[in-house]
Amino acid sequence: MSVEQPTPQKPKKHFWNRKKEKELTLDDITIVDNDMLKRAVGAAALGNAMEWFDFGVYSYLAVTIGKVFFPAANGPAQLIATFGAFAAAFLIRPIGGLVFGPLGDKIGRQKVLAITMIMMAIGTFCIGLIPSYQSIGIAAPLLLLAARLLQGFSTGGEYGGAATFIAEYSTDNRRGFMGSFLEFGTLGGYLIGATLVTAMTSVFTPQQMLDWGWRIPFFIAAPLGIFGLYVRLKLEETPAFQQHMEKQEALEHSKPRLGLFQLLNKYRGQMLKCIGLVLLFNVSNYMLTSYMPSYLTGILGLSELSSLLLIMVVMFVMMPLTLMSGHWTDKLGRRPVIAGGAIGLILFSVPCLLLISSGNMWLVFLGLIILGLIHTCFSGTMPATLPALFATDIRYSALAIGFNISVSLFGGTTPLITAWLVDTSHNLLMPAYYLMGAGVIGLVTVYTLRETARKPLAGSGPAVANKAEAMSLLKKLKQKKMKQSQPK
Template sequence: MSSESGAAPAEPEPAGGEAEVDEAAVRKAVIASAMGNCIEWFDFGVFSAGVMTAIIGEVFFPEDSAGSATLRSFALIAAAFLARPFGGLFFGPMGDKLGRKRVLATTIILMSGATFVIGILPSYAVIGIAAPLVLLAVRLIQGFSTGGEYGGAATMIAEYAPTNKRGFYGSFLELGTLVGYILGAGLVLLMTVVLGDDAMREWGWRIPFLVALPLGVVGLYVRTRIEDTPTFQKMEESGKKAASPLKETLRHWKRRILLLIGIVFLLNIADYTMLTFMPSYLIDYLDYDDTTSQLVTIGVEAVMILFIVPLGALSDRIGRKPLLITAAIGFFLLSWPAFALMQTGDTLGVLGGYAIIGGLLVLMLAVIGSTFPAIFPTNVRYGAFAIGYNISTSLFGGTTAVVVGSLISVTDSNYVPAFYLMLAAAVAFVPILKIPETARVPIDRVGNEDAPELEGSGAK
């Protein structure tokens, strides 16, 4: 049997020792993992807040530079994603060789430290052309460390969680995404209201970036207080670690990586359209003010938080694929109506359109933390996940705001985001159908050659 095959979703026997799962240890691992995602998206919440994108573009670039201040900031967001595949290639296989815990302790401090540095950088008025160049370098460091963060955090939770609760616990990873974004965007909104526009542009914009460092220190402390995953320890004790995880990954798991890239294409277009592009979309194209834009975004995400964990738990009962298929079909059929509602200019219409996109997105967010790690075996899980996820994120996630914003400028059509989402949904539908359903498969049996054939995986 090829190593592309995995384990069947038939009723499994408990994986080694799973009946004796330490729930307290699982909860610690979930918190430690979700904190990194929270810090990553805290940065995005700060950076992509409508008022902040304009301020960053003005502070670090000359006034006569080409393009709007907002587009310049979006370009900086996209630049960070260039480094993510390299971070995945570096940290992912390292996590398969040295363990999840050690690598995640490194990535969280790199991420939070780089975000902190942005808050102390001199402006273009002080150091000239060096300002955007140094900012670009810091963003590349952020992207490099983030490339090793998400795959490891998802792997950590998936390998700690008991089989029958992997969807439930996995959903907390993306709960960290939403909480981090709300904290970042909410802090920017609060400071803008309290300080006023002038003070915010002069010095107040720095404070949200400075907050990232203490968050990272707390996250590092939590991560150093947990053991490596039982699944990794079991593999290490049995002597089944890959001698060269990167070589093993690229030799045997290219097909699964391609399937992952296709699904993450839709995930990223939806995620970064809503959380990065939409706040500025409401301001620049629908003529909403900064405060209303942020309140709408934060409000929709707060509602998403209420549903993400119950949906993760639901996937433990009905499987991950039904939720992913529903999301793909929904994005294909409902993206245009959602943006049509936003064009009405009515606040309820904007909220309704936003809610449609958010509702479809949360169907994916609820299950990706339990789905993606489970399509690879333990000895290459971190690396294969990190490589596939970050290649797709680099190509399609960080570029979403720039691509969509530029196409709107060229076509003069506010429906460009809808068409992009529909395209992504069409692309992702096929790989969603082809990945294995692993909802009831113990994580240490996934992808193993001695496991039964996957039903409906398309792998032979």
């Protein structure tokens, strides 16, 4: 006697997907408060600006800091030791990501971003207080390392949280443009730090800078941190996170949180994409902003003031171009813009380094500006691309971990590794080869991405600017559904 086999059932679609496709209503669409969006973008960009104010100051004072804390070493060794302390902060960033990422997914993005802001300010301020090597000996570089580690720990939760905060507040159609303000803040903070150091270099004598002048920029971190903390405490939590928490409270049994290894295993594909994109983004970033000032001065022999001014002009030009890149990524898509930048690194890194290595001021500037233009393909795109890789419930955790692993291994170490490669090989094109390698890895990563421009974030409904836009979206979806239901 045969037993009739049950008819195979199609797997059920997730409730949210089914609702989005067939039952989407006005209540399912987030209408973003424009004033709150502007405040959120400003507060997030301010934190990034403060982080990069410190990076700009540290990079532009690298030669001076080397003399203060590593006086026994020669010029190149001092530079390597200084960048070693710079890189050490990046090695601890994943630990900060492991702490602040899950915390941001548990208690909220806004609270964690307030914590990271004040910790960054304390770390930067403390650097200005450290006595020189001549005063306290080996304790001086050890205290510098400790302050850098505190900065690294706090910044481990900063970028991932800030990018998540802006992405979750933004509308779907303008997420790229709004996210680009995060990198606008980066360039602005770096430029302010660089401008301050440049002004001081032109006013103070080299001995005054060595004795006490270098401390002044680090002391400015205290009032900046207090102001940033005030701004961030005034913000509300993102709509996407609020909706996520409401859903969790509505369920009788909340979904258990994933451990680190479970997270890495379940989302390893997205993690690898995140690491690849961040590698591309940050190798280009740190090569231009952190290594090039010292390369121009210590390797090519340009005057310190000339080197500082060149990089500052390049940063200034990049600021509006970053916003333009963010705008175009909303129109053209994330993938074409990032791919274009990766191809640019592969094709133009060697020509740019040849121009820079010529020593001619105009050719040096041309090489730097081309590298800066290429970098805007990443700076205007990544703040919207990276958060879209992950769903709301794990977005902060996954982005903080993936971002900081990549920055620690490939971004923050770029100045140190490049300085070592140039010093050991005596090949001035080593920075170009390093950039080309990053371009190849980035291009492969972009090939695996799905396009996320003008689409809702994973785990969230559509986000629009006003009710009229929401009604228009519902009308389009209804027309699309009717068209699909018509017989072919």
